[in-house]
Amino acid sequence: MTQATQHSSRPGAGSSEPLLSVRDLRVTFQRQGEEEFHAVDGVSFDVRPGQTVGLVGESGCGKSVTSLAIMGLLPGRGNRVSGSAIFDGEDLLTLSPSAMRDRRGSEIAMIFQDPLSSLNPVISIGRQVTEVMERHQGLSRKQATPKAADLLERVGIPDPKARLLNYPHQLSGGMRQRALIAMALACNPRLLIADEPTTALDVTIQAQILALLKELVVDTGTALVMITHDLGVVAGLCDEVNVLYGGKVVERGGRHGLFRDPRHPYTVGLLNSIPRLDAARGDKLSPVPGSVADNLPWTAACAFAPRCSNAIDPCTAETPQWEGDQVVGFRCFNPMGGTR
Amino acid sequence: MDDNTGPSRRPTLGDRRKERIDALATAGTVVDEPGKSLLRSAWERLRRDPVFLVGAAITLVFVVLAIISPWIAPWDVTANPLIDKVRPQSNPVPGPEPGHLLGADDRGRDLFSRLLVGSRQTLVVGVFATLLGLLGGITLGALAGAIGGFVDTVVMRIVDVMLSFPALLLAFTIASLAREPSQWTLIIAIATTQVPIFARLLRGSMLAQRSSDHVLAARSLGVRPRAIVFRHMLPNAMGPVIVQATLSLATAIIEAAALSFLGLGNPDQRQPEWGQMLGLAQRYISEAPHLAFYPAGCIIVVALGFTLMGESLREALDPKSRR
């Protein structure tokens, strides 16, 4: 019996062709006078139409860099990107900048962590929403304005006509994030990447925004890549979860399988640390003792070894290989529940 | 931004000017808690700041007077009603008398009227020099900040060289290149000294904008580069430039006065100007010091007004200077 079949639910397995297929994505930062830094170190995952896929891991594991690389939004200099990200038959990583610009906002859109700083402070909300539609759908501002009001209504902003005239600072945090979601969904993208969309919000608002996202992706059939450091978010939302550590996927599984039967020690650590509602907002999460600063290089070890309670001899001598497939699997010499 | 300030070397004039500019460049682009732009909360603080209010009051009075002066001045500035009282040997500068509040100058022209109307030239030179400086500085700074790379390097080298000259010396050099001095040579000379300040400032705040979250968000929606620069970067980068423009008005006024005092301003006495009046007063400095005192006082008060206003704006914008 292979490792993979241990997980009972195989989410979306073989249900359809992947919409986005990321293979061996690597992003290396090179600053003058500094050593090369592999922020993303061979990440592969698939997203199928209508599916919600989670990328989970603590701060600095490469979640944002992964999403920015797929979107073609990394700063032009000082980094090297390799691998592929096939979206609808085209490799996004090799598209020309202008072709990529045409896809962004219309085919693929993104929501960011901090809704206030992600909105332009000197332009009205309405203008920012219509800008996307003018850009991709060739509408005039006049034609786009009623559509913008409809959009704001759809994302749950009360009195949308009046809100169109507001500036970002006049909205509450939750309303701002709703406005950003409206902008991202303005042109009905097929893929939405949400990079910690609730981290900057109050706990009660977090739940509302997550519910809204879920509702929207179900309604529209949009595929969603959900980036978070919080497995609690993943539990309610994602069909498939990728746990990232030090730029590599260390475990992948369906939501149920992963939660019931986690194999990688780091996943277990994350599961034990799902924040309770009483945790103060903004608490820095350190799910596992130690920090990413202790990481070993993946080249001849398991990066997680210094923090791992399961570590055995090979962990500091060899790179653990991926055991499994594109649906379930893990990367560990001494997984929980034994090697079976 | 520039790393040529070694720890062992004493900062030069140029370094200190650059530092000041860069501090302002980053200040205007920060977002303040809770949910207000820094500019907005700065404005709320300013409205209650006595320093700002005094500066703004002086500036307002000056600007209004400068605009309406030709209509309220009691005498024509070219007429010489007191010429009969001028005695080159015993009484070269007639004193005050009814109808002539401050007396007359050495040609019997009403001093009060000339001072009043002189504010016009000062305002015109200050405003046009600053506008021209803004135009040049914004163009260069926006180019450097928006295009980056090679263009940025070239523009910033030129700007830094210009900044390393003391402003007055630079203005003096440029003004003396002109075949004959006029109001416009004065304006161009002073504008030139403003260009590198605005350029470096705008370039700095454009760079801060380029790496900002909202520009990234706009790019993630496929917004075109031109719209990114003109709609998302420039308007947000302009705050510090506007603050600097008020400070620049003060320095432009002082520099204009200094240059015309040195004979590089508009020599046409039918258009009085404070620096020019100050220059003409030199000959009588021992017999009639008030002739120098009044225009000098005007220059100081007006420059003070702009400086108070500009400095309190700068302070309100700089997060480091606040509790």
Ligand SMILES: Nc1ncnc2c1ncn2[C@@H]1O[C@H](COP(=O)(O)OP(=O)(O)OP(=O)(O)O)[C@@H](O)[C@H]1O
């Ligand atoms: N422009 C850059 N230049 C150099 N290093 C970078 C750059 N951007 C990110 N990194 C590094 O890449 C690593 C991964 O960063 P990333 O932003 O993807 O983390 P993350 O998983 O999104 O964390 P967080 O939860 O804090 O958002 C970090 O160690 C970061 O320091």
Ligand code: SF4
């Ligand atoms: S490979 Fe070794 S060190 Fe790494 S997670 Fe597995 S047991 Fe721990």
Ligand SMILES: [Mg+2]
């Ligand atoms: Mg991140």
